[in-house]
Amino acid sequence: MPHSSAIAPAIEIRGLHHRYGAREVLRGIDLQVAPGQIYALLGGNGAGKSTTLNALLGFLAPASGTVRVCGIDPAAAPAEARARLAYVPESVALYDHLSARENIDYFLALAGAERGRSSVIDPALEAVGLPGHAWDKRVGGFSKGMRQKVAIALALARHVPVLLLDEPTSGLDPKATLEFNALLATARARDVAILMVTHDLLSAVDIADRIGFLAEGRIEEERTAGPTGERFDLNALHARYANPGVAA
Numbered sequence: 572m573p574h575s576s577a578i579a580p581a582i583e584i585r586g587l588h589h590r591y592g593a594r595e596v597l598r599g600i601d602l603q604v605a606p607g608q609i610y611a612l613l614g615g616n617g618a619g620k621s622t623t624l625n626a627l628l629g630f631l632a633p634a635s636g637t638v639r640v641c642g643i644d645p646a647a648a649p650a651e652a653r654a655r656l657a658y659v660p661e662s663v664a665l666y667d668h669l670s671a672r673e674n675i676d677y678f679l680a681l682a683g684a685e686r687g688r689s690s691v692i693d694p695a696l697e698a699v700g701l702p703g704h705a706w707d708k709r710v711g712g713f714s715k716g717m718r719q720k721v722a723i724a725l726a727l728a729r730h731v732p733v734l735l736l737d738e739p740t741s742g743l744d745p746k747a748t749l750e751f752n753a754l755l756a757t758a759r760a761r762d763v764a765i766l767m768v769t770h771d772l773l774s775a776v777d778i779a780d781r782i783g784f785l786a787e788g789r790i791e792e793e794r795t796a797g798p799t800g801e802r803f804d805l806n807a808l809h810a811r812y813a814n815p816g817v818a819a
């Protein structure tokens with residue numbers, strides 16, 4: 572699995588502090604994701620997961636610390652940082668009256684990216700496994716899983732090196748979750764660095780290369796998958812996740 576620590580991280584957060592008013596919600600986050608690596612960030616409600624994503628998206632001016640997306644500071648140069656990433660929120664925003672192909676074409680045009688149908692759009696839809704009969708259907712009738720496929724196809728078509736996902740599997744049934752994880756594997760094989768905020772331990776265990784536990788504004792612990800074949804211990808992780816501050 573291509574996640575050598577020798578590769579420069581595409582996502583790099585060091586010593587990140589952030590406060591809302593008097594309340595310090597991030598208290599020294601350290602987190603790196605290399606190209607071709609999937610990092611699952613777990614944490615209870617209010618732990619600071621969305622705030623961390625917002626820092627990468629350039630929506631925050633951190634009190635202190637370093638945030639870099641492919642070497643770019645998103646607070647100082649948000650447009651440059653966002654040109655290198657795709658953000659997939661829990662509920663994917665698409666134009667419901669447009670088809671899958673038309674949505675991708677439209678967003679590629681907005682991004683100023685190359686947008687040939689046969690050279691760019693169709694290969695991306697093929698890569699994410701959206702059935703051909705759905706390509707020209709209006710996405711208004713698509714399931715959550717199908718909308719995610721369109722969003723990831725757009726990310727692949729844009730060739731972004733970084734993918735940020737906010738609770739992507741919430742509300743997906745187990746089959747759709749497996750399909751979603753297969754999408755992530757496709758992006759990982761293209762050397763995309765993937766940061767996934769999630770409460771879904773099963774999905775994280777299935778697909779992540781590294782799992783970080785965020786509590787009280789800090790990464791309390793990270794666990795890394797072993798070489799091929801060795802995966803995470805689900806029971807130990809569940810005990811860890813349910814009891815922040817207590818080693819499993």
Ligand SMILES: Nc1ncnc2c1ncn2[C@@H]1O[C@H](COP(=O)(O)OP(=O)(O)OP(=O)(O)O)[C@@H](O)[C@H]1O
Binds near residue numbers: 614615619623
């Ligand atoms: N704009 C804001 N102003 C003030 N406080 C905020 C703001 N945004 C978030 N917070 C607070 O900061 C803390 C961290 O919030 P954040 O949304 O990052 O947590 P989270 O880990 O994503 O939680 P959840 O799993 O519930 O989405 C919470 O206590 C939240 O109430």
